Amino acid sequence: MNTGRNIQAGLMHSLLQTLAQPPASGTEALRDLRAQALVRAQALGLPGARDEEWRFTDLSALGNLDFKPAAAQGPVTEADIQRFILQEAHASRLVFIDGVYAPPLSALHGLPQGVLAASLAEAPAHPLLHAYLSRQVDWRKGVFAALNTGLFRDVALLVIPSQTEISAPVHLLFITRAHHAAHAVHPRCLVLAEAHSQCTLIEDYASLAEDVYFNNAVTEITLQQSARLRHIRLQRDSRAAFHIAGAAVSVARGAHYHASSVTLGARLSRYSPVITLEQDAECVLDGLVMIAGRQLADTHSIVDHAQPHAKSRQTHKCIVDEGAHAVFNGKVIVHKDAQLTDAAQESRTLLLSDKARVNVKPELQILADDVKCAHGATVGQLEDEELFYLKSRGIGETQARNLLTYAFAAELIERIPADSLKTSLREAVLQRTHSGQVLEPA
Amino acid sequence: MGKLLLEVRDLHASVAGVEILKGVNLGVRAGEVHAIMGPNGSGKSTFSKLLAGHPAYSVTRGEVLFQGANLFALSAEERARAGLFLAFQYPVEIPGVSNAAFLRLAYNTLQKQRGGEELDPLEFDDLAREKLKLVDMDESFLQRSVNAGFSGGEKKRNEILQMALLDPALAVLDETDSGLDIDALRVVADGVNKLLKPGNAVLLVTHYQRLLDYITPHFVHVMEDGRIVKTGDKELAKQLEQRGYDWLRDDAAVPA
Ligand SMILES: Nc1ncnc2c1ncn2[C@@H]1O[C@H](COP(=O)(O)OP(=O)(O)OP(=O)(O)O)[C@@H](O)[C@H]1O
Ligand SMILES: [Mg+2]
Numbered sequence: 001m002n003t004g005r006n007i008q009a010g011l012m013h014s015l016l017q018t019l020a021q022p023p024a025s026g027t028e029a030l031r032d033l034r035a036q037a038l039v040r041a042q043a044l045g046l047p048g049a050r051d052e053e054w055r056f057t058d059l060s061a062l063g064n065l066d067f068k069p070a071a072a073q074g075p076v077t078e079a080d081i082q083r084f085i086l087q088e089a090h091a092s093r094l095v096f097i098d099g100v101y102a103p104p105l106s107a108l109h110g111l112p113q114g115v116l117a118a119s120l121a122e123a124p125a126h127p128l129l130h131a132y133l134s135r136q137v138d139w140r141k142g143v144f145a146a147l148n149t150g151l152f153r154d155v156a157l158l159v160i161p162s163q164t165e166i167s168a169p170v171h172l173l174f175i176t177r178a179h180h181a182a183h184a185v186h187p188r189c190l191v192l193a194e195a196h197s198q199c200t201l202i203e204d205y206a207s208l209a210e211d212v213y214f215n216n217a218v219t220e221i222t223l224q225q226s227a228r229l230r231h232i233r234l235q236r237d238s239r240a241a242f243h244i245a246g247a248a249v250s251v252a253r254g255a256h257y258h259a260s261s262v263t264l265g266a267r268l269s270r271y272s273p274v275i276t277l278e279q280d281a282e283c284v285l286d287g288l289v290m291i292a293g294r295q296l297a298d299t300h301s302i303v304d305h306a307q308p309h310a311k312s313r314q315t316h317k318c319i320v321d322e323g324a325h326a327v328f329n330g331k332v333i334v335h336k337d338a339q340l341t342d343a344a345q346e347s348r349t350l351l352l353s354d355k356a357r358v359n360v361k362p363e364l365q366i367l368a369d370d371v372k373c374a375h376g377a378t379v380g381q382l383e384d385e386e387l388f389y390l391k392s393r394g395i396g397e398t399q400a401r402n403l404l405t406y407a408f409a410a411e412l413i414e415r416i417p418a419d420s421l422k423t424s425l426r427e428a429v430l431q432r433t434h435s436g437q438v439l440e441p442a
Numbered sequence: 443m444g445k446l447l448l449e450v451r452d453l454h455a456s457v458a459g460v461e462i463l464k465g466v467n468l469g470v471r472a473g474e475v476h477a478i479m480g481p482n483g484s485g486k487s488t489f490s491k492l493l494a495g496h497p498a499y500s501v502t503r504g505e506v507l508f509q510g511a512n513l514f515a516l517s518a519e520e521r522a523r524a525g526l527f528l529a530f531q532y533p534v535e536i537p538g539v540s541n542a543a544f545l546r547l548a549y550n551t552l553q554k555q556r557g558g559e560e561l562d563p564l565e566f567d568d569l570a571r572e573k574l575k576l577v578d579m580d581e582s583f584l585q586r587s588v589n590a591g592f593s594g595g596e597k598k599r600n601e602i603l604q605m606a607l608l609d610p611a612l613a614v615l616d617e618t619d620s621g622l623d624i625d626a627l628r629v630v631a632d633g634v635n636k637l638l639k640p641g642n643a644v645l646l647v648t649h650y651q652r653l654l655d656y657i658t659p660h661f662v663h664v665m666e667d668g669r670i671v672k673t674g675d676k677e678l679a680k681q682l683e684q685r686g687y688d689w690l691r692d693d694a695a696v697p698a
Contacts, residue, residue: 383534384497384498386534386536388494388495388496388497388534389530389533389534389536389588390536390544390548391495391517391518391522392494392495392518392519392521392522392527392528392530393522393544393548393551393604393608394519394522394523394548394551394552394555394608395519395547395548395551396519396551397517397519400519403539403544404536404539406538406539407536407537407538407539407587408538409538410538410539
């Protein structure tokens with residue numbers, strides 16, 4: 001088979017392209033790290049069909065892409081990104097265009113004093129980089145993390161000092177612009193919530209065109225003791241794009257991490273968050289996947305109860321329409337001395353068409369004996385009786401279906417703490433129409 | 443005499459291959475209240491849901507005209523828009539859809555159909571509050587999910603609330619009085635009496651005479667094994683209350 005060679009060739013193009021545009025700055029230690037990561041990436045290669053972790057997610061289309069260097073273009077204007085701007089974060093926004101910080105599009109004046117919200121270029125030697133970058137994400141094991149580490153052009157840095165509360169959400173907006181040929185972007189985020197701090201973070205991937213590109217993102221988040229972080233992750237990439245992302249989150253003693261991950265875009269996407277909980281830590285993981293057409297969305301999560309008496313609550317919901325395919329692999333690890341762990345995982349899938357598919361696999365590795373671990377998975381369709389009830393009140397077929405689809409997602413959408421985002425998600429669900437079905441007459 | 447709203451002729455219907463309705467004949471005119479009584483399993487809900495367009499039932503013979511037009515040519519939503527309303531024997535719970543949003547959507551859909559004014563959430567809220575009083579329900583029911591976790595009686599009140607908002611030409615109430623306390627029974631009766639304008643009609647499916655103390659039916663029908671076997675006036679309901687259905691069977695045994 002020549003696919004293997006093509007894969008490596010595609011990767012090499014990508015490497016060369018991005019190496020021609022190294023990060024603007026960085027310390028020597030950082031340069032060393034990146035060089036090592038690149039070597040490692042080449043040694044690892046892309047996972048193939050034999051790799052159990054990638055069984056349902058065929059990367060050959062990505063491997064066959066021929067990445068070209070990005071051609072020079074004029075600046076992106078605020079008008080171009082207007083539709084992605086969130087009212088709540090109008091003064092707490094960092095915008096990255098093709099992985100590079102764009103100060104004119106960003107607005108930080110709403111952040112409290114002492115908060116660091118910056119890019120690598122602005123803080124090339126920040127001690128945070130040395131202490132935390134690549135400390136959580138294991139680039140030695142994962143080729144995509146290694147590629148990101150070797151090739152990122154910038155880093156979004158956010159430090160919330162201890163005892164500080166940021167009331168407005170911080171919006172990290174990663175925009176990919178239109179290009180003539182496939183290109184790769186390696187967004188990178190590094191977040192430190194110091195002890196007793198509080199913040200809402202919105203990590204957002206979007207594009208200006210329905211283009212083919214590869215977003216390879218890595219996010220590292222550290223919550224120190226008793227910090228609280230609300231993390232919204234919105235993947236609304238082009239439906240022709242590839243999106244592969246990893247997140248590593250460590251939640252220290254007494255800290256509280258609540259994530260809502262929303263997957264709408266990309267032809268192929270994979271999100272792999274790893275959450276490590278220390279004693280008395282708590283995490284809530286909400287996942288909402290809404291895909292159609294020929295999209296594939298894969299979520300591989302790991303909740304790692306490393307210490308006693310931590311609590312995790314995971315709710316993963318997929319809405320799969322047309323010929324789309326969702327994959328959910330939810331691993332919960334309870335270490336030997338993590339007694340009194342309280343973990344619950346629920347996965348629910350709504351299949352809206354006969355061709356829609358889902359593969360769900362809960363994976364519990366429980367090594368402690370005094371624990372509560374619950375998990376459940378359901379796969380279903382819209383309820384005929386509910387549809388009939390709505391229709392018997394004059395509500396049309398399409399609208400009734402959309403309303404029930406919304407109802408399925410509502411629990412997770414309504415928990416999102418930014419009203420403008422909540423509204424647009426609500427609309428995205430309510431106005432999605434079933435293709436092949438005629439719209440209601442006006 | 444009011445004009446004929448509903449005309450059922452020799453209606454046969456089956457579900458999952460089993461014939462349930464075996465030749466129903468019925469005519470309902472504007473301004474009339476009809477009660478349908480009959481033993482469990484005789485086909486009353488089947489008949490009601492069939493009228494509303496439930497997809498599980500298939501018509502094998504006969505026809506139904508609603509306001510002079512073939513009812514079966516219309517989808518469930520079109521029937522509702524044409525002015526047919528079914529209060530469900532078992533209202534469906536829809537977690538995740540707020541009652542307010544649902545009611546407003548239904549209301550505006552029908553308003554649009556009738557060329558009336560559609561209401562925004564604030565305007566609708568005022569209207570809904572007013573109607574809530576009619577059914578003696580707390581405003582908090584608007585914020586809750588449709589029927590989710592409602593008690594049996596609350597669900598029935600919610601059906602009457604919908605009827606009051608949608609103002610149908612023909613309301614079919616399938617055992618809306620079952621499981622209601624005395625106060626709720628009065629609420630249902632008031633709702634029905636308010637709806638009864640000269641152009642409208644009501645078809646009440648009930649097991650008990652009680653409701654008919656508050657709403658006087660013009661006709662009482664007895665359904666038995668998929669047919670209407672006897673039609674009378676309100677005195678028939680009283681007789682049934684006292685004597686049950688057995689004496690009817692003896693009567694019906696006389697060949698027609
Ligand atoms: N979906 C179905 N599948 C199989 N049988 C059905 C179905 N729906 C109704 N039936 C049967 O049809 C018959 C009539 O049922 P229906 O609900 O119409 O009775 P009913 O007169 O409303 O009774 P009740 O007074 O108990 O409400 C019953 O024997 C019932 O079991
Ligand atoms: Mg019944």
